[in-house]
Amino acid sequence: MIETPYLLFLGDAPDQLAAKVAVGIKDWRPENAVGQLRMEGCKADLGLTDMDLAQAREAGAKTLVIGVANRGGVISQDWKKVLVMALEEGFDLASGLHNLLRDEPDLVAVAEACGRKLHDVRIPSVKYPIANGVKRKGKRCLAVGTDCSVGKMYTALAMDAEMRARGMKSTFRATGQTGILITGDGVPLDAVIADFMAGSVEWLTPDNDEDHWDLIEGQGSLFHVSYSGVTMALVHGGQPDALILCHEPTREHMRGLPGYQLPTLEAVRDMALSLAKVANPACQVVGVSINTQHMSEADARAYLAGIEAEMGLPATDPFRFGPGKLVDALAAM
């Protein structure tokens, strides 16, 4: 569990895209983001108040979150100066970088001396159990995709926000680095040991009120040969009551796998439902989330109408047109 709220460190981000994690935190948990800290030459801007470390402490920030991809895969000496000062000022550090904070002896030494924590969210910090398959109370929704990176996290976050706005009980359950930094906890599923994957998902989505929904962040795809085992663990460990199908219609082949065509939404529906019923015979496919960012608005609306007609399921782009239809579907269950 990472202590909130955060000061968002943008470093010397070369552009806004490099600050993707910080943008996610600011978009989805603005209450966790008291300000931004930018170094000279930083080209990203979240529109938050620029603060130095002392100002951010004053404003209540507990953790400095590295909200930016580092250049060249290493934590630079320029960054180090800021990170060391942050520890000395009383901040914990949190990072989703491949270059782990704990692998930097100077950061480890300073953190120890100051009694601060280093959170590397790529690395599991919990000894997860083996899944036991016991039915849990409360409801769970899982986004499953035709491919990786088609909008599964975004769909779950948008639905969670809408549900809370409507006064429904819901929790976004992060299973990836960005999601974990956004919410402050979760399971870095792709870094979990094989035998404990499904157990880690059970651990992440425990018994809850009967009318509470966990919105579980999906990963990979049952049809993506590199990562399908991770997706399978979500389908079985998550025991979803509801599945949302996610798709990006303009993609020409599976991400990172030239020669592998994307499956149809119908194929994902049938495969995911059939597998999900092993853990939860009552599971239903309740809606479709389409990432239409590469389509005109007219094309997007026509595409969504086509999906609704063909599949008999509500379809939306939750970013462009809101997640209302998907939340309606959960509310109706």
Add this chain to the structure above:
Amino acid sequence: MIETPYLLFLGDAPDQLAAKVAVGIKDWRPENAVGQLRMEGCKADLGLTDMDLAQAREAGAKTLVIGVANRGGVISQDWKKVLVMALEEGFDLASGLHNLLRDEPDLVAVAEACGRKLHDVRIPSVKYPIANGVKRKGKRCLAVGTDCSVGKMYTALAMDAEMRARGMKSTFRATGQTGILITGDGVPLDAVIADFMAGSVEWLTPDNDEDHWDLIEGQGSLFHVSYSGVTMALVHGGQPDALILCHEPTREHMRGLPGYQLPTLEAVRDMALSLAKVANPACQVVGVSINTQHMSEADARAYLAGIEAEMGLPATDPFRFGPGKLVDALAAM
């Protein structure tokens, strides 16, 4: 890669069952087993020549394999005496125990001083790649089960032995601790990090002669919610050309999951084939392997005949009636 041949250490095994790993090595790779080393009170017997360390070295043994489950989950002081002496005599040590050799400082120190290796086969020793899904040359057969522990390893080992006896090109590919100790190498798949599971299976079953078969050891079941992600990685990473369905007909529920019924063989056939075709559209289900150990011979024969009639696939118990029919099916492809 563990150096062969082995001296099989049976320690103070309370019964034959405790020496399961040693029995597997002796049954499947007798050429790797030069003898057995038993301590006072050992109740297991492989029928191999009893040897002390010096005799085994003389006979060519390179590695002392712990072929027995330890009592209480710890490596006892009585065992330690033998293990230390073995290192001093020039043996490497290999173990599939949960209690790792490398976690015992005395063994580590002696191994280092003597220039010997400690092989803990539960822990991956290779940095596996992420799967790339590229089609590989040669042929692959994977056993998929209705449940865990229904005879998938045994089926693959029996088919491999029969194929080599017939002069066919084949290799058993171990994916679990026992299999790795039997053959001297493999991937401890349940201990691999999630993102690299399918990649480790690709690594294990590389390009080969067009008429060469990898017999891949199966793990878990697509219908076992605790381990299905591991099975999925085998189905996609293994790119099987042929699937063998494995089943134990008398089991009352999924192993370790009371309340979970076993799927039908038809359900496993359809699910596994449909997923396998993502990675290899030419994949076929070619036979059925039934573990009939809890059935009379008459019942077993009747059951197998029933499966053949219902499913139109050759069915056998490879332990009881030989794997010939399954090998015939591969040879006919």
